[in-house]
Amino acid sequence: MDVKKILMPTDFSECSNAALDHALFFAEHFDADLDLLHVVVLHDLEAGDAGDRFPGADEIYVRLRDLATGEMKALLEDHRTDHLNVREVQRRGVAAASEIVSHAAEESVDLIVMGAHGRRGFRRFLLGSVAEEVVRLAPCAVMTLRGEGGPPALHPPRKILAPFDFSEHSRTALAAARDLAADYGARLELLHVIEPIMEPHPYVPLHYRSEAFALPELMARVREDLGPIAAEIVGDAVPHTIEVRDGNPAWQIVEHAEEAGVDLIVIATHGRTGLARFFLGSVTERVVRGAKCPVLTLKVESPV
Numbered sequence: 001m002d003v004k005k006i007l008m009p010t011d012f013s014e015c016s017n018a019a020l021d022h023a024l025f026f027a028e029h030f031d032a033d034l035d036l037l038h039v040v041v042l043h044d045l046e047a048g049d050a051g052d053r054f055p056g057a058d059e060i061y062v063r064l065r066d067l068a069t070g071e072m073k074a075l076l077e078d079h080r081t082d083h084l085n086v087r088e089v090q091r092r093g094v095a096a097a098s099e100i101v102s103h104a105a106e107e108s109v110d111l112i113v114m115g116a117h118g119r120r121g122f123r124r125f126l127l128g129s130v131a132e133e134v135v136r137l138a139p140c141a142v143m144t145l146r147g148e149g150g151p152p153a154l155h156p157p158r159k160i161l162a163p164f165d166f167s168e169h170s171r172t173a174l175a176a177a178r179d180l181a182a183d184y185g186a187r188l189e190l191l192h193v194i195e196p197i198m199e200p201h202p203y204v205p206l207h208y209r210s211e212a213f214a215l216p217e218l219m220a221r222v223r224e225d226l227g228p229i230a231a232e233i234v235g236d237a238v239p240h241t242i243e244v245r246d247g248n249p250a251w252q253i254v255e256h257a258e259e260a261g262v263d264l265i266v267i268a269t270h271g272r273t274g275l276a277r278f279f280l281g282s283v284t285e286r287v288v289r290g291a292k293c294p295v296l297t298l299k300v301e302s303p304v
Contacts, residue, residue: 001141001176003030007109009037009100012071015115019145020075022294023113024084029183032110033085036076037103038068039096065090097133105139116144116288135269135288135297143296144288156184157263163191163253163287164226169268169300174233176298177266181238186263188240190230191256192222193249219244250286262293269297
């Protein structure tokens, strides 16, 4: 990974502020510049018949901007940043995610590091959070850190997970995961998840049993196919293992990461243009939503 500029958006919540340690960590590792961004979200609405009793939108914005300036300075006070080029930036807009994405594009940002608010129960399945929208639309890599259960521990990753589905996108992610593992002296786990094929029973003869869909044999075959790929992309650069599981890919990735004590998941998100980029439900977005460890999503452009 070639990272020269990092962007860290903050809304001054505990979750987003916890991401600052990680942003500074990567800025130092890559010797990169860091933009600390706060978006003042303010809808320019009339106050009805309130007349002059309420301040105008511009006056409110100035007050919020001044408050944010103080918060940003306080946020950086507890960190040693003298040796880093850290810039405090504020933008005004109607939506935080669109302003984050616009700033990343305008400033040629290579990596966005941001908190993803952890939620419990049904709310965690509601789509449209700022972090997920940024992951979907950002022109660069995005690292998300979930705030549920407290800030994630800050230390060089010791175990990195690279989900692999035999696509060119996942090959790119595996190469990036290999480089990070080499940088940090971490172990790399290559994981493939076999999705179950659901066939309507009336259309499948009772005596039918294809060897290709006998799960134990299929898992062994996939593991065998992954061997040459791991040798080609990873080689002897870092110690690595190959894991094969079956089930829902996103759930299995999240579950394996938790069971194996993974410190970082590196996964590709298919970059799309047009309407396709707005449809939700991809494996990557579900992993971002469910993983307890940091997730690094790499944008790999697709012609779709």
